[in-house]
Amino acid sequence: MRAAWRAEWAKLLTGRAAPAVPLGLAVLLTAGGVALGRDSVDPVQLRLLGVRLGQAAVAAAGVQLLAGEYGSGLIRTSLLAVPRRLDLLAAKAALLTAFVAPAAGLAVGVAVIGLPPGGALARAAVASVVYLILVGLLGLGVAAVVRNSATAVGIVLALLYLMPMVLRMLPDPDWQRVLYRLTPATAVQALTTSTAGPVALPLSPAAALGVVAAWAAGALALGAFVLHRRDA
Amino acid sequence: MTTIEVNGLRKRFGSSAALDGMTFVVRPGHVTGFVGPNGAGKSTTLRMIVGLDRPDAGTATIGGRRYAELPCPMRHAGALLDPHALHPARSGRDHLRWLARSQDLPDTRVDAVLALAGLTAAGRRTAGGYSLGMRQRLGVAAALLGDPPVLLLDEPFNGLDPAGIVWMRGLLRDLAADGRSVLVSSHLMSELQDMAGHVVVAGHGRVVADAGVDELIGAYTSLEAAYLELTAGVGGIR
Amino acid sequence: MIWRAEWLKFRTVRGWMFGAAAAVLIVVALGVLAATSVTMSCMDGTHEVDCPAPPTDSAGRSVADKFTFVHRALDGDGSITARVGGLDGTITYPPPDHDEIVRGVVPWAKAGLMVKDGTEPGADYAAVMVTGSHGVRMQSGFTRDRAAVPGREAWLRLTRQGDEITGDVSADGAAWQRIETVRLDGLPATVQIGLFVTSPNGMTVEENPQGGHAVAARWTQATAQFSQVSPAGGWTESLVGYSDYRTTWEQAHPPGHTETGGVITVAGAGEIGIDSENGLAVERVLTGVFAGLLPLIVVAVLCGTAEFRHRMIRTTLAAMPRPVRVSVAKAGVVGVVSLLAGLVAVAVTLPVASRMLRANAVVVLAVSWPTMLRIALGTALLLSLAGVLAYGVGALLRRAVPAVVAVTALLLAPPILAVTSVLPPDVGTWLLRLTPGAAFAIQQSVAAYPQLSRPQTVADGYFPLPPWAGLAVLALWALAAVAAATWRLRRSPA
Numbered sequence: 001m002r003a004a005w006r007a008e009w010a011k012l013l014t015g016r017a018a019p020a021v022p023l024g025l026a027v028l029l030t031a032g033g034v035a036l037g038r039d040s041v042d043p044v045q046l047r048l049l050g051v052r053l054g055q056a057a058v059a060a061a062g063v064q065l066l067a068g069e070y071g072s073g074l075i076r077t078s079l080l081a082v083p084r085r086l087d088l089l090a091a092k093a094a095l096l097t098a099f100v101a102p103a104a105g106l107a108v109g110v111a112v113i114g115l116p117p118g119g120a121l122a123r124a125a126v127a128s129v130v131y132l133i134l135v136g137l138l139g140l141g142v143a144a145v146v147r148n149s150a151t152a153v154g155i156v157l158a159l160l161y162l163m164p165m166v167l168r169m170l171p172d173p174d175w176q177r178v179l180y181r182l183t184p185a186t187a188v189q190a191l192t193t194s195t196a197g198p199v200a201l202p203l204s205p206a207a208a209l210g211v212v213a214a215w216a217a218g219a220l221a222l223g224a225f226v227l228h229r230r231d232a
Numbered sequence: 233m234t235t236i237e238v239n240g241l242r243k244r245f246g247s248s249a250a251l252d253g254m255t256f257v258v259r260p261g262h263v264t265g266f267v268g269p270n271g272a273g274k275s276t277t278l279r280m281i282v283g284l285d286r287p288d289a290g291t292a293t294i295g296g297r298r299y300a301e302l303p304c305p306m307r308h309a310g311a312l313l314d315p316h317a318l319h320p321a322r323s324g325r326d327h328l329r330w331l332a333r334s335q336d337l338p339d340t341r342v343d344a345v346l347a348l349a350g351l352t353a354a355g356r357r358t359a360g361g362y363s364l365g366m367r368q369r370l371g372v373a374a375a376l377l378g379d380p381p382v383l384l385l386d387e388p389f390n391g392l393d394p395a396g397i398v399w400m401r402g403l404l405r406d407l408a409a410d411g412r413s414v415l416v417s418s419h420l421m422s423e424l425q426d427m428a429g430h431v432v433v434a435g436h437g438r439v440v441a442d443a444g445v446d447e448l449i450g451a452y453t454s455l456e457a458a459y460l461e462l463t464a465g466v467g468g469i470r
Numbered sequence: 471m472i473w474r475a476e477w478l479k480f481r482t483v484r485g486w487m488f489g490a491a492a493a494v495l496i497v498v499a500l501g502v503l504a505a506t507s508v509t510m511s512c513m514d515g516t517h518e519v520d521c522p523a524p525p526t527d528s529a530g531r532s533v534a535d536k537f538t539f540v541h542r543a544l545d546g547d548g549s550i551t552a553r554v555g556g557l558d559g560t561i562t563y564p565p566p567d568h569d570e571i572v573r574g575v576v577p578w579a580k581a582g583l584m585v586k587d588g589t590e591p592g593a594d595y596a597a598v599m600v601t602g603s604h605g606v607r608m609q610s611g612f613t614r615d616r617a618a619v620p621g622r623e624a625w626l627r628l629t630r631q632g633d634e635i636t637g638d639v640s641a642d643g644a645a646w647q648r649i650e651t652v653r654l655d656g657l658p659a660t661v662q663i664g665l666f667v668t669s670p671n672g673m674t675v676e677e678n679p680q681g682g683h684a685v686a687a688r689w690t691q692a693t694a695q696f697s698q699v700s701p702a703g704g705w706t707e708s709l710v711g712y713s714d715y716r717t718t719w720e721q722a723h724p725p726g727h728t729e730t731g732g733v734i735t736v737a738g739a740g741e742i743g744i745d746s747e748n749g750l751a752v753e754r755v756l757t758g759v760f761a762g763l764l765p766l767i768v769v770a771v772l773c774g775t776a777e778f779r780h781r782m783i784r785t786t787l788a789a790m791p792r793p794v795r796v797s798v799a800k801a802g803v804v805g806v807v808s809l810l811a812g813l814v815a816v817a818v819t820l821p822v823a824s825r826m827l828r829a830n831a832v833v834v835l836a837v838s839w840p841t842m843l844r845i846a847l848g849t850a851l852l853l854s855l856a857g858v859l860a861y862g863v864g865a866l867l868r869r870a871v872p873a874v875v876a877v878t879a880l881l882l883a884p885p886i887l888a889v890t891s892v893l894p895p896d897v898g899t900w901l902l903r904l905t906p907g908a909a910f911a912i913q914q915s916v917a918a919y920p921q922l923s924r925p926q927t928v929a930d931g932y933f934p935l936p937p938w939a940g941l942a943v944l945a946l947w948a949l950a951a952v953a954a955a956t957w958r959l960r961r962s963p964a
Contacts, residue, residue: 161886
């Protein structure tokens with residue numbers, strides 16, 4: 001496991017830094033929230049709007065990390081070196097976390113620069129960073145399931161952006177309400193705001209993080225299962 | 233001394249059986265040729281030995297253990313299966329360096345195998361620009377990185393220039409003489425006749441013949457004649 | 471030849487045909503789902519009834535047409551003149567406390583003179599009027615609106631001459647100023663001419679800190695005094711578009727008119743204009759296009775990138791050594807396949823979903839047939855151009871993941887973020903002018919009209935660009951992407 005982790009690092013550092021492009025984009029998009037000013041009922045939420053754009057790029061980085069190896073055929077060499085496939089997935093997940101965390105931290109920090117500090121701001125900022133990491137892991141998990149990078153990105157983007165819209169078309173309003181709370185889009189709304197209270201928000205921030213974590217964990221578990229079962 | 237044991241491997245892809253009870257043993261000390269028509273199941277067998285494909289039934293072990301159970305597996309078995317399994321933007325040397333990290337090997341091994349494969353100069357360029365022959369050399373370098381007692385090579389002569397073929401032949405012979413188990417799949421009977429001590433002939437997903445090269449030449453005059461006779465009517469692709 | 475080769479290439483990759491089919495299925499399935507999920511019920515006084523369909527105008531559009539009309543028949547040409555003033559009224563339970571009925575006039579309360587083709591709601595009309603706070607105006611055909619002079623009191627004159635209706639305004643009844651002349655085609659010889667008063671709901675918009683706004687509407691009534699009406703006499707009163715239901719206020723102060731000493735006082739409540747509230751906009755059943763576009767984008771991007779990934783471009787260029795033609799042919803194949811997918815999706819979704827909505831007693835807002843055609847063909851064209859854009863970006867970047875993310879961010883994210891009120895309204899408006907997402911304007915069935923009092927922002931589903939202009943923005947993006955990809959192909963083929 002330790003060796004797998006070090007190999008992934010070496011791969012990252014020698015590979016013309018392939019994930020650097022989506023990650024740089026994620027930082028730009030997320031940090032871009034700083035340009036939105038503070039004229040809002042909830043300036044924290046306004047500034048953190050970039051998180052909702054940046055998450056697409058973070059998810060792409062997660063997808064690329066694994067699906068890219070399937071695209072080039074490198075995966076076969078990787079599995080010769082690390083034949084225990086769960087170790088490979090775990091190493092990649094750890095690596096992804098290790099480089100998304102500082103990037104997201106930097107981007108969110110820039111985005112909220114100049115806002116009056118406070119508990120609500122700190123909570124929203126930390127939650128945003130954790131959220132971005134989880135979205136990256138979601139991308140990695142989906143890539144392990146479908147292997148084709150474009151398809152994986154399409155699926156992740158649908159999960160992130162289109163679910164609320166599709167749910168709005170469900171016939172049963174009770175189901176609609178329940179499922180609506182389980183979408184990442186609802187979660188990001190609950191996580192990036194400084195207004196609290198169950199009236200304004202469909203989810204508490206803690207529950208929202210739980211929802212996203214469940215999505216990421218579910219995708220990784222399914223990815224691990226498929227990776228383990230299917231031929232390389 | 234480490235052997236490769238392939239025992240009753242079966243695998244279906246959809247409706248066609250790729251492997252149908254493939255069984256043989258590769259012993260150390262000589263090169264074992266692995267021959268058979270296209271689609272006879274040679275590549276699938278090699279992929280199963282290193283755990284890239286899952287068998288429906290049967291086992292493939294290296295020194296009594298499955299490849300995935302080996303700690304630092306490339307120190308126990310090196311494989312050249314697909315010379316294109318690399319990232320085109322990474323240099324050949326960096327490709328070997330990340331592999332070395334994964335096996336807890338020092339970078340001195342990287343430079344050693346690069347020199348052995350004749351890639352010391354080319355190793356700094358990105359692998360995307362390599363010819364097939366250079367990719368084969370890089371693949372051999374990767375297989376030898378962990379100085380393993382077992383080697384698996386799929387069509388290693390593909391794309392090599394005449395000097396490369398001579399180099400490869402000598403290298404495989406020396407590796408076997410050191411007491412390693414070397415399994416080489418190839419269609420080049422004349423190469424194998426000069427180099428291999430033992431031949432496994434596959435057809436229809438199982439072993440058709442498993443004999444010493446001298447034995448076969450004695451019975452059929454040449455390895456090529458033996459191959460054609462043994463695989464006559466034994467199709468590969470169905 | 472080159473086209474047939476590219477078409478064969480496309481249809482022989484199973485995943486690509488599957489993606490195009492998935493796009494169609496998603497649009498249809500979500501359209502049907504949307505149709506089954508909508509329910510609508512209306513109160514007629516105290517009991518629940520199926521909602522009545524709003525009236526339609528001569529072009530077939532759903533309109534609001536409710537006002538008090540004091541009128542008489544006019545044979546052939548003629549005119550009416552009156553001094554209109556004393557605009558007053560009632561607003562029920564306005565902010566801040568929402569606890570009392572107050573005296574007041576909402577900005578778009580209207581009182582004035584009207585020529586109308588009968589008294590049926592939806593019939594053609596032209597009118598001059600004073601308004602609560604938008605001055606003197608001339609309006610006609612439910613959408614036309616022309617401002618004249620400010621003020622709540624004025625002398626007004628309306629003249630019919632053949633198919634032409636002319637409105638004039640005067641401060642003193644002596645010096646007249648022409649507002650405009652409008653044509654009402656096919657107006658019969660006998661029309662109704664007279665005085666009208668109406669007053670739309672009072673609206674307040676409350677910003678929601680979570681994005682978007684909540685609209686509160688309250689019932690209002692307006693009264694106005696008409697004096698020195700000439701010619702005078704012979705009036706009939708019609709409550710155009712009223713149901714039998716009366717609000718509590720109306721039970722004590724019924725709509726209608728009274729005449730004392732040559733001054734006619736008219737009271738009325740309602741709205742005259744395009745209706746976008748009392749029914750479902752037809753494009754709602756095409757919301758699935760957002761989701762259906764994703765597989766289409768993935769497939770189109772892969773068409774652009776696959777050749778480079780597998781170095782197949784060398785084979786392609788060896789067989790067809792003219793990069794520009796290869797690029798154009800590939801874009802064409804993607805465009806035609808997406809167009810066909812779009813046509814099939816729309817041709818199935820619109821009739822099936824409309825029928826299901828009707829079976830559910832859901833009122834679908836009527837649109838004119840050119841608008842319907844525009845929505846149907848425009849949606850198919852939107853899919854087609856989106857496919858070409860995705861192909862172009864894929865062939866330009868030669869990497870699938872960045873291409874899919876880029877196209878999604880440019881095409882799908884702006885309308886979704888703007889319509890779901892995530893973005894500040896002005897940011898959303900600019901995004902929907904500049905990004906390919908502007909193309910979704912092609913689906914908007916009801917345009918925004920400033921003379922309607924409800925909010926009509928991006929968050930309410932009103933796009934800043936006109937339909938075809940929005941689609942043209944996407945077309946330009948698609949053209950630019952393919953041109954850039956072609957340029958790159960010529961410069962560095964592989």
